[in-house]
Amino acid sequence: MADTHLDRDVLSALQEVMEDEYPMLLGTFLADSEERLSKLHSAGDAETLGATAHSFKGSCSNMGAVRLAKLCHDLEQCAMQKNFLEGIEKLVGEIDGEFAIIRPLYEAERQRSLADSAAVRRF
C-alpha cells in the first residue's frame, strides 16, 4: 500500500549513504517541504509557482516521495501553461493531501532509524 507514495529502495539507498545522518535528512526534508508548501500557497504568479513546484519536485524525487514528485511535476507543467483556474487549485490541494499522507510515513521512518542506531549504540 505504501509503495504508491514512497519508494522503499530509495529510502534504503539514502540510509546507506547518510548513515548516522539519515534521521536528520528525513527531518530536514519534512521541514523543507513545509516551507515549500506554504510558498506554493502564497505564490502570486505562475512563474513563482512553477519554480517552487520545480524545486519541490527535485527534492521529492531524491527522497523517494514518488507520488508527490509526480504531482509537483504536473503543477509545474500547469503553471507553465498558465492553466490557472482549474488545474492549479486542484493540484495544490492534491499536493497538500499527498504530503499529509507521507509526512507520518517519513516521521515513522525517522523514529525507526533513531531507534535502530540507539540499539546499535547499546551493543
Next chain:
Amino acid sequence: MQLEPLTILIAEDSAADRMLLSSIVRRQGHEVLTAANGAEAVEAFRQQRPQLVLMDAMMPVMDGFEAARQIKALAGETLVPIIFLTSLTESEALARCLEAGGDDFLAKPYNQVILAAKIKAMDRLRRLQATVLKQRDQIARHHDYLLNEQRVAKAVFDKVAHSGCLNAPNIRYLQSPYALFNGDLLLAAFTPAGDMHVLLGDFTGHGLPAAVGAMPLAEVFYGMTAKGYGLSETLREMNAKLKRILPVDMFCCATLLCLSFQRRSVEVWNGGMPDGYLHNIASGERTPLTARHLPLGVLNPQTFDDRTEVFPMAVGDRVFLLSDGVIDTCDAKEQLFGVERLQQVFAANRQPDQLFEEIEQALQDFRGEARDDVSMVEVSLLEAAQLIPPPLVYSDSGQSCPLDWSVNFEFRAATLKRFNPLPYLLQLLLEVHGLRAQSGALYSVLAELYSNALEHGVLGLDSSLKRDASGFTRYYQQRNARLDELQDGYVRVHLQVAPKDGGGCLTIRVEDSGKGFDVERVMARPVDGIRLSGRGVSLIRQLSRNASWSDEGRSARVEFFWEALA
C-alpha cells in the same frame, strides 16, 4: 587510477538535497563546501577556490546560470568544471546551462555511480586544461627567452654587419628584420679603389644555428674588402673559414658581386644561390647570373673554385639578387612560385623602382600571405663621381710615418697565378700619411697598372676585345685560361717615396715581361674613356700625375704628390 581528493562546491537551495549531495560527495573522498543560493556560491568560490562546482539551476537570490557565469569569469583560464544539478528536461533550459558555462548535467534523483563518474571525467578535463596552460606558459617563456637571445645576437651582429654601405644611394634591398635568423645575410662595402662589393648569402637552416656563421663571414668580407682584396681572395678565405668552423651539414649559398663604377663592369661569383639578373636598361634584356659553384663551406681549399665572371654595365643598369625564399614560396596546394612566375613579374614591370613591391605583391597573391624569409637586393651602376666612398679610418698617430724609402718587387709566374699583391702594396703605401687622402685614386691607379702589366703584358690579351659585351666575356675567359697555363713572365713594381717641400712624392713604376704596345697611338686617344676598351690608360692619366710609358710600353711610370700636412 586513484584521484586526488578535490574541493567541491555544492550550490543547492533545497536543504535536504544539499545534505544528501554533500554526503554522497564526501563519501567519494572529496572536501565539500556548500551554498544555498547563487550569490553565496559566487562568494564561496571567490574565497576558497574549489576545483569543481555542482550547481542547482533554479535558486533564489541569484540563479545557477548567473552564478555559473560569474564563477567562470572569476576562474579565468583555469578550468573549473560546473555540473548543473537539474530536473530540467526541456532542451532549451539545458542549452541555457551550457551557454552559462556549464560543462555537464546531473539529473535528479541523484545517482551515486553516475555522479562519481562525472566528477572523475570533469577532473580529467580540469587536469588536462591545467597541463595545457602550464605547457603553454612554458612555451611562452622559452619563446621570450629565445627572442631575447635573438635580440642580443642581432644587436651584436648589426654592429659587425652594418659597418658596411648598405645605405649607399645605389643599393635598394628588402629583408625582414630577423632575416639573420632565417639564415639570410646581406653585406656591402666599398673597396679602397671605390668599387663596391656586395654579398647576398643564405645559410642552411634556421634560428641561431643559421646565424652563427654570419659573424665570421661578415668579418672576412669587411676586413678583406677594406684592405683591397678582390673577390677571388675574399671568396677563398670565406670558404676556408666556413669549411673550418661549420659542421658538415651547414654551408652558405652566396652570390658575391664586385661593382666597378670606373670600369663599368660587374664581377660575379654565384655559389648555390638562385639566378641573379643583370638588367640592361637600354635593351631591357635580363642576363641571368647563374650559380656555377658549390656553396661556401662545402669544398676544401684545394678544390674550391674562385673563378668569377665579368659583365659590362652601363650607367643605370641594375643587378638584382634574391634569396630562395622568393622562388620557393608555396601556395596552398604546395606549388612553388618558381622562376617562371618571377620572370612574368619582370616582364610586366614598367617602373624599375617598383620591382620589389611588384614581386612582393605577386608572392602575396600567390601564397595568400606575406613571408618573412624573403631577401632581395638591387644594385645599380652610377657615375663614379656620384658615389663618395666613406673616408678610411686610421688608428695610428702618424709619429712613425716613413718618408724616404724605396722598394722593388718582382712577381713571377707561379705567384701571378694565385697571389694578388695589391692589398699588400696598398697597406705599405698607406703607412705614408700624406697618401691617405688619395688612397682611392692610388689604389685605382695601382690596380690598373698591375692589371695592364699582367693582362696585356704578361698574358698578351688584346684590350680591343673588350669593345662589345660578348668580347668582354671572351676577354675574361681568355684571361682565366692563359693564367692557368702561365709558365714564365714577371711583373715588377718599384715604389719610391721621397720628401719634397714639406710634403712628398711617390713614384710608381710597373714593368712587365710582355711585348709592349704602341705608346704613341694609345696616347693620341682623347682622355675620356666611355668605351669599354682602353679605359685603363685614360683612368691612369686622369688620376695620377706625369704618367708616362717607356720601353715600348713595357714600363709605366706615375707620380703622386702631397702637400705638407696641417
